[in-house]
Amino acid sequence: MMNCRKCQKLASAYLDRQLTPPEHRDVLQHLSRCASCRAYLGELDEVSRRLGMLPPVMPPATLAAETVAAVTRLQQRPQTGIWTTLANWVMSHARPVSAVASFLITAVCYGAILGQMKPIPSIPVSVRAPMITVSASQYQWINGLSSSSLEAPSYTFPRIRKAQSSGVSLAEMKTTPIVVVAMIHADGRASLIQLVEPAGTPQLMELVRTALGALQFRPAMAGGHPVPTRLILMVDRMDVRG
Amino acid sequence: MLSVAVAERILDDNLTVADEASASEAEWIERVRQGDRLAFEWLVVHYQPSVYGLLYRLIGDAEEARDLAQETFLRVYQKIDQFRGEASLRTWIYRIALRQAANHRRWWQRRARDRTISLDGPHNGQQRAVIETLPDARPNSEQVLLDRERQQHLEWALRQVKPSYRVAVILRDVEGCSYEEIAHILRISVGTVKSRIARGRERLRQVLCGGYRDAEDD
Structure with a gap:
């Protein structure tokens, strides 16, 4: 038996027809006898409907032309060398590259420290x-x-x-x-x-x-x-x- | 306008407008891959407004949305060879746009500010609210003013939603993406999409519910 809490949890997916047939049927049955949940569903539907009615945010009039000009500059740029390509790749994968670099630096530092460490000899008195x-x-x-x-x-x-x-x-x-x-x-x-x-x-x-x-x-x-x-x-x- | 320029160049290239209309998305993509600047212009004209709108509603800063939208299309141009058509072009571009936003961390760095700056409040020391700077060509009537007020309130309420929920709700309710598309864009499961949309809408309902009832009472 579906209660109000469960019904309201499924309400959003119900509006988008994302429920399984049994869930859909249960929600429908609950709604048929629960005015509170019907009101809740109505408010949720209103939120969704109003969002859908928001007017588009228009970009600045010159943005498209600026973007095309930027790409044109990119096309006209002389062929980049391997280092530039590598730098671009690194910049475009900043997060994983920095993670790997941090790991390697840490490993090297630890290795250097451990390399310097020798077991303490047991020196006779x-x-x-x-x-x-x-x-x-x-x-x-x-x-x-x-x-x-x-x-x-x-x-x-x-x-x-x-x-x-x-x-x-x-x-x-x-x-x-x-x-x-x-x-x-x-x-x-x-x-x-x-x-x-x-x-x-x-x-x-x-x-x-x-x-x-x-x-x-x-x-x-x-x-x-x-x-x-x-x-x-x-x-x-x-x-x-x- | 650039779209007019595109049309004129299409004519210059001995193509008809009908050719442009009939050309499938795949054909445009292929032309972009071959370095056809005209095809890229078509791509920008068709998709940049929605990308800009998505970024603007997420970030709440026109300048940053502008920069990111431009960077997004530079990346699209550079990575178009990697587009394999598993999802729609729009989904693929949205994914790049949101990754750009995440990489720059601007979106996330502004999370704290999200709680203190609203779209209907003065922004960056300006006397005009951000929402007032949005273009509005409609005639000035009482109904228009009322709609505008509701829109401002909705935009403000949207800013009160946690960013991860907000992006899911915007993609679904504003951009009209399917759950599967959102899952692909955000690289999360459909179940997580369902959960985020539900939580985002619930939060919006909590913020807006009183306002709607007042409006209905009026």
Whole structure:
């Protein structure tokens, strides 16, 4: 059974004969007994009828001539090159072109950013640890004890060059400070001479030995030649200090 | 007038007026495709007034409707090769016109203004209402004035309808397009056309109903 709401919803299509035969029949039946819907339909019909009676809006008198002149100019224009044709095509498809361009720009930007990103390496503590900071007085003290090369006019102190992972974490020992006397050889290798503190800990000594083996130094230079030098290293947590 | 010029040129080309009348739309289209300027003039003279009227009623701005109508026919000229006759030429041209309007976004950008500017109000600082600028060659009588008043009210009411509904109602009730043609022009389904026309008319009825009853009471 059709109600007024349904009838009024179908009224517009009813006026245009756009209803299916069953719908049309139902609307007709409802209208035959509903004055309100008949009035509604009459108003809707009046709206449609009055719109149909609107006078045409006349274009400016010169518009047609201007349009033809514009097309004539278009015809007389010299043959456009591929870039002009491409530009015209882009302009005429502005919306999809801008969408594709936005996507590509975004993709390129993301790609560039992702390309620069590298996974964070899992660096063993021992590799992060060896930050060598050496005070001149300590060097003088050590070198004064061990070598007369300090007296050479062009003497340079050894510097750490490369710290490979030794797989040893000195920080694991929980013992601070660790004082080590090491030999920095002329070829840049480092080796353990003595574990000064804590004394009598063979396990730690072995760890320090391994850690030193992973360090590569630029050797001390005297008179333009690499010379072996002894260094005292203080290992404080993860720092290695001279 | 350009139509007179077209007729004169047809005669110059040793064609008779009868030839023009008998020439089918397909023949004119074929001639336009071949670059026949005369045929294009025929196209403009026949279809530009309705295209202009459609755009004007949608946009409510004479200058923009003028620009868009011209752009529409430039596009028609450029794309006539793509017309395959699946729909009528008028439907195809309307489709281009509405796409031009949408591409320029003028129609949509004016949606906010639609709510504040009416055809029977002063427009762009002018003292005369837009509707008053429309040509009217009828004699000045009481009935004409009454009709004109109703027309102004109807044009104003049309502006109160949501653009997507308005275009469907205009195409149906003013331009007389079928539901299938409207679906083709707007690239929507016939069911959506049915819905938009119904909603547009309902909105118009709400706006106008009181006015009509007053007029009938008079």
